[in-house]
Amino acid sequence: MSVYKDEERNTWYVIVRYQNWTGERKQKKKRGFLTKKEAVVWEREFLQKQSANMNMVFKAFVDVYFNDMSSRLKERSIKNKKYMIDAKVVPFFGNKAMNLIKPADIIQWQNKMLEQGYSATYLRMLQNQVSAIFNHAERLYGLFDNPCKKVSKIGRSNAQELNFWTIDEYKVFEASFSDAETIYKTLFALLFWTGCRIGEALALTKHDLDFENLTISINKTYYRHDRKDVITSPKTEASIRTISMPLHLSEMLQIYESMFYGGLDEDVRLFQITDRVVQKKIVQHAEVAGVKRIRVHDLRHSHIALLIEKGISPLAIAQRVGHDSINTTMNVYGHLYPNKQKEIAEILDGLMLNYF
Secondary structure: OOEEEEOOOOEEEEEEEEEOOOOOEEEEEEEEEOOHHHHHHHHHHHHHHHHOOOOOEHHHHHHHHHHHHOOOOOHHHHHHHHHHHHHHOHHHHOOOEHHHOOHHHHHHHHHHHHHOOOOHHHHHHHHHHHHHHHHHHHHHHOOOOOHHHHOOOOOOOOOOOOOOOOHHHHHHHHOOOOHHHHHHHHHHHHHHHHOOOHHHHHHOEHHHEEOOOOEEEEOOEEEEEOOEEEEEOOOOHHHOEEEEOOHHHHHHHHHHHHOOOOOOOOOOEOOOOOHHHHHHHHHHHHHHHOOOOOOOOHHHHHHHHHHHHOOOOHHHHHHHHOOOOHHHHHHHHHHHOOOOHHHHHHHHHHHHHOOO
């Protein structure tokens, strides 16, 4: 018997002995259960997590999955993914055993998500998260029948509905800022003219700017967590890069930097604000300027769309914005490239005519 009554507190507690994945014998004590049944359920789920038995319920395996991924994903990524799973998936599958979830259950969940009116890209993101969990269970924990492999995916990874500003729309937006809002005007210019991520921009320090060579070093990212500023390495290894900046942006950044009395220390962030504040500001000024509303991340899309319009190669774009590969660039933005098939045929015809 491993479940006991705490007579003094009038609650129940569990003392469970188990063997971890290294074979080491361990013991864990958990107090505070109001009923014996609660204590027994907790003990059963805890032991299932340790053995990753596929009889365990979905919500318990989600904890196993994120624990396994903790050394591979950044803390912020895990937080965002877990929030999505807990909100959109666990309420549907949570108390069902992993090995009892069938393709029909996946289809019912998909239909529920489709009814919510989410965008195609968000639906695909949800689908990918669910598939990742079941693939993990199949690959590492012996899930015999992976239900996600037997149904079609919902949503669309190729973001046909990308939202972005043209250069004319951006100029109208930029003109809506007063001299008292230089910090925001400068930050938005940086985002539009470099395509860097908001976290990368907010992590920049004076040390990262090379005005002589007109370059910016991207080597870290910023986010806010539990009311604390967190600086960490960028999203991927490819995100660590040095990019060239146009002269007018360099001049703008130098003017902004000169506004600080006594100058900025080398390791102090250039923009002492959070991404949430920046998102509010872009919404406010889009309304004032009379341009369509976009997210801060859409300034990255705007930069890439501008480069595509100017004929910059996918490889050069991928290197500039820190994509892992050219495939990422083409999968997301390929539909923005003009169709060159007719032009190719004309070139080939011209080559053939040279032989006659």
